[in-house]
C-alpha cells in the first residue's frame with residue numbers, strides 16, 4: 001500500500017484504486033503493509049519512534065523512590081529503541097536484549113518490570129516465574145524456554161526490524177540460570193536450560209525484538225555467561241528506599257485513603273518516613289495495611305458483627321502520636337497499629 005504525498009496535494013491509497021501523480025524532489029512516499037504482507041521498506045527518513053503508550057505517565061506507575069534507577073533503565077535499555085532501525089543498523093549496535101533487576105526482597109523489582117511492560121508499546125508481556133519453567137521430564141524445561149521466545153521469533157521472521165517489542169519478565173531468575181556445574185544435579189537440566197537461554201538471547205538466530213527482564217535476590221548464583229554484554233547486560237540494583245523514597249512510597253500507598261477522607265490530616269508522612277529506616281517498599285505497604293486494618297477493627301463489634309456501626313466513618317489516625325522504637329523493624333511493624341490507631 002502506498003500513499004504519495006507532494007507539497008501541494010496528498011493522495012491516499014485505497015484498495016483497487018490506481019494512484020497517479022507527479023514525483024517531485026519534495027515528494028514523500030510512505031509504505032505500510034498489512035499483517036500478511038512481505039514488504040520490508042528501509043527508509044532513510046529519520047523518524048522518531050515512540051516506545052511508550054500515549055497515556056504513559058511516570059507518576060501513575062505507582063513506584064516510589066526509584067527515579068534514579070528508572071533513568072538508568074531508560075538510558076541503557078530503551079534509548080536505542082527510540083531511533084529508526086536503519087540508524088541503529090548504521091551505528092552498528094544491537095538493542096539491549098536483557099536486563100537484570102537485583103536487590104533485597106520487596107524493593108519493587110517485580111513492580112517495575114510489570115509497570116514498564118504495561119506502558120511500553122509492545123506485545124502482551126510474558127510473565128513467568130523461574131521455578132515454574134523447571135520440569136522433571138527430559139527436555140521439557142528447555143522447551144519451556146523455547147516457547148517463551150516463540151512469538152517473538154515468528155514475528156521477527158515476518159516483520160524483521162519492524163516487529164514490535166516482545167517483553168519477557170522472569171521472576172526468581174536465578175532458579176533457572178544457576179552457574180553451570182554448580183547444582184550437583186545429575187540430569188543436567190539446569191545446564192541445558194542455561195545453554196538454551198544463551199542460544200535464544202545471543203545465538204546465531206538471535207532476535208532484535210526481545211527484552212528479557214530477569215529479577216533476583218541472588219545475583220551471585222547466576223551463571224556469569226548469562227550476565228555478559230549482549231545478554232542480560234544491564235544490571236540495575238534496586239535497593240532499600242532512602243527517606244525521600246519512603247515519603248514517596250508512603251504517599252503512594254495512602255493516596256486513595258487520603259483522597260477519600262479516610263486518613264486523618266494529622267498523620268505526617270515525612271515523620272513516618274523518618275522513623276521507618278530500612279523498611280522496604282513492601283514493608284511500608286504492609287505498615288499502612290496494618291494501620292488501616294486496626295482502624296477498621298475499631299468499628300467492628302466482634303461479639304455481634306451485625307451490630308458493627310459507623311463503618312463509613314472509619315479514620316486512620318495518628319492518635320496521640322504514640323512514640324515507638326526506631327530501628328527495630330519487627331517491633332515497629334507491630335507498633336504500626338498503635339501509631340496509626
Ligand SMILES: Nc1ncnc2c1ncn2[C@@H]1O[C@H](COP(=O)(O)OP(=O)(O)OP(=O)(O)O)[C@@H](O)[C@H]1O
Nearest residue numbers: 062063064105106107108109110111249281282285
Ligand atoms: N518502590 C516501591 N514503590 C511503591 N510500592 C512498592 C515499592 N516497592 C515495593 N512496593 C510494594 O511492595 C509490593 C511487593 O514488591 P515487589 O514484588 O515488586 O518486590 P520485589 O523486589 O520483586 O520482591 P522479591 O524480590 O521478594 O520478589 C509491590 O506490589 C508494591 O505494592
